[in-house]
Amino acid sequence: MLLRLAFLRIWGFQHSLTNLLTTTTKYNTTQDGQFLYPGVDGPIPTTRLFQLREGLQDAEMFRMLPENDAKALIETVLRGSNDFDNDVENIEAVRVQAGDKVELALKQKQ
DSSP states (O other): OHHHHHHHHTOEEOOSOSOTTTOOOSSOSTTTTEEEEOOTTSOEEOHHHHHHHHHHHHHHHHHTSOHHHHHHHHHTTEEETTEEOOOHHHHHHHHHHHHHHHHHHHHHHO
8 A cells, every 4th residue: 555655646647837947836845746837838757757658668668568578688787676777778679579570470470
């Protein structure tokens, strides 16, 4: 239950038109955890929202692979909760490999 509450805590929307870098709320400081900020023409997505979307897409792609293939690819960049690869090129290479495997599997089903 605590994990669920912690995750829900980051879902937020800054609705005031105040200075977002200096304004704090009773829930957070300088609007940590916000996915959208107000803009003149509507909400402006944050980098955090783009990263969340990318992570969800990665999870879906790895879910489409056989478990052994997915695990082998993931373990090349994630070895433990505090032991992971920070090299963006390596992570992107794993995404490409996973995408290629998914594409091949889908072609074979046709």
